[in-house]
Amino acid sequence: MSTELLMKIRIKWIIIYTILLIVFILITASFLIMYMVENDANYSSISFITMMIAVWIAINLARALKTKIPKYRYIEVVKCLSCGYSFKKKPDEGDYILRDVGICPQCSGRLIVYSIYREKVE
Amino acid sequence: MTNNTAFPLDWLLWLVFITIFFYFNRELEIMRIVKEIESYIMLFKQIRDKAVSTVIKAFRKEAAKEGNVIDIKFLEARVMDLIESEVIEPVKLDPYGIVAKLKHLLVTTDENLNLEIKRIVPNITTAMLENLKNLIGSAKVLNFYYKALDHDYRMGKKFKSIWILYQLQALLPFITEIVRAVESNVEAVSKGFPIGDSAGPLTVVRFALKNGFNLEPKQIAEKTVLLEGTYRDRRVIIIKAEGPGGSVGRLDDAIMKVFEIEDKISAIVTVDAALKLESEKTGTIVSGIGVAMGGIGVEKFNIEKIATEKKIPLYAVLIKMSIPEAYATMDKNISEAIDKAIERIERTIEEKTHEGDTVLLIGVGNTIGVYP
Numbered sequence: 422m423s424t425e426l427l428m429k430i431r432i433k434w435i436i437i438y439t440i441l442l443i444v445f446i447l448i449t450a451s452f453l454i455m456y457m458v459e460n461d462a463n464y465s466s467i468s469f470i471t472m473m474i475a476v477w478i479a480i481n482l483a484r485a486l487k488t489k490i491p492k493y494r495y496i497e498v499v500k501c502l503s504c505g506y507s508f509k510k511k512p513d514e515g516d517y518i519l520r521d522v523g524i525c526p527q528c529s530g531r532l533i534v535y536s537i538y539r540e541k542v543e
Numbered sequence: 544m545t546n547n548t549a550f551p552l553d554w555l556l557w558l559v560f561i562t563i564f565f566y567f568n569r570e571l572e573i574m575r576i577v578k579e580i581e582s583y584i585m586l587f588k589q590i591r592d593k594a595v596s597t598v599i600k601a602f603r604k605e606a607a608k609e610g611n612v613i614d615i616k617f618l619e620a621r622v623m624d625l626i627e628s629e630v631i632e633p634v635k636l637d638p639y640g641i642v643a644k645l646k647h648l649l650v651t652t653d654e655n656l657n658l659e660i661k662r663i664v665p666n667i668t669t670a671m672l673e674n675l676k677n678l679i680g681s682a683k684v685l686n687f688y689y690k691a692l693d694h695d696y697r698m699g700k701k702f703k704s705i706w707i708l709y710q711l712q713a714l715l716p717f718i719t720e721i722v723r724a725v726e727s728n729v730e731a732v733s734k735g736f737p738i739g740d741s742a743g744p745l746t747v748v749r750f751a752l753k754n755g756f757n758l759e760p761k762q763i764a765e766k767t768v769l770l771e772g773t774y775r776d777r778r779v780i781i782i783k784a785e786g787p788g789g790s791v792g793r794l795d796d797a798i799m800k801v802f803e804i805e806d807k808i809s810a811i812v813t814v815d816a817a818l819k820l821e822s823e824k825t826g827t828i829v830s831g832i833g834v835a836m837g838g839i840g841v842e843k844f845n846i847e848k849i850a851t852e853k854k855i856p857l858y859a860v861l862i863k864m865s866i867p868e869a870y871a872t873m874d875k876n877i878s879e880a881i882d883k884a885i886e887r888i889e890r891t892i893e894e895k896t897h898e899g900d901t902v903l904l905i906g907v908g909n910t911i912g913v914y915p
Contacts, residue, residue, distance in 0.1 A: 426589055517735065517786065517914050518745060518914060537737055538737075539871070
């Protein structure tokens, strides 16, 4: 839900920061070249300012890249009440704990939904 | 001479510059805070709207099962009516009897919501009715937070009060945590899976399953069931809300009914989810003395009252989790902690009671996704 919105905002800012970073790196480089060619102190001052701006953009880009939006996978454990045989699967909508899900393939006992939980996808 | 006349003018210019600088700095700060709060308001509105549309979808799905098609505009209006409706607190000037008044209000609210939902989908199942009530409750909370934040923001902007905006900005992380938690609750309830708060009911059901109890439930009070069995020569009576719908049951009424038929209870053990501190690990099991129960305190008061009158010791087993974890679909760590909670219950029963005693074990919390 809001995760989708956050994802959109994150992608939007990553694109903006990347473009800005490239632009400012290019500006800084061009002013540095001009300083080296013409030996005018004004160019070095301007290149220093643009470099500071580029650093600030890089920090923000790193922050945006670091923001992790958690993803989860849902797991259902089905267990046999007689022999303890169990397996994991994706839960179906409307599944609940202790729901009968059939007969055990190993001992023909009762298979039930033992647990339903979610875990973070790394 | 020229320098002496220029001196006060320079100072005056500096003073004007500094005054303007501070003024604009403050204005910029207000603008920055306003922008930040506005982005949160937008986020909260989006979450609220999504929750409302989930409620509407759930209603339409249930109506479709009955072969009915509901007019979308009519449904939207009815759902918004339910979400905007308020429960008015009773007068507390004379606190005597306030708990009974609160209980009456809670029961009336619940029954009224049942009627309202059944008016839209008459043949709805009990489990789905409870889930829809949960969804409406979550949408109501989200609507409240969105509107309250928007109100404070508008007031701060109207009076250009940086202090109101500062307070709001400071509270935003805490409010956001609650909003995100309730948002994940909407998702969990719409799927019907157990949530973190279902840890209490799930623990008692797994305890019953492990010890070979009869899992055919007996209805003991409204939306509340009873299971019975034996553990190490002690009779154990389990009480929990009726699942798998999202209900918390009427545990106090159930306990009073148990006392009408069974007077010799040696101990009451409550199992519930409890809020953890940031330094604590999710799924930590803690023992306690007293009634482990959240909510506004009506049921807790009634259980404490009856236990005190009959001098029955109250024990508690708590499963620690954060607010978002309590509202969202059950986390793996909580699911794994259930076995440890069962061990703690067994230890409590063995150490605090004797053979031949009767123990009342209560699974407290929302029983969504947990049968019976």
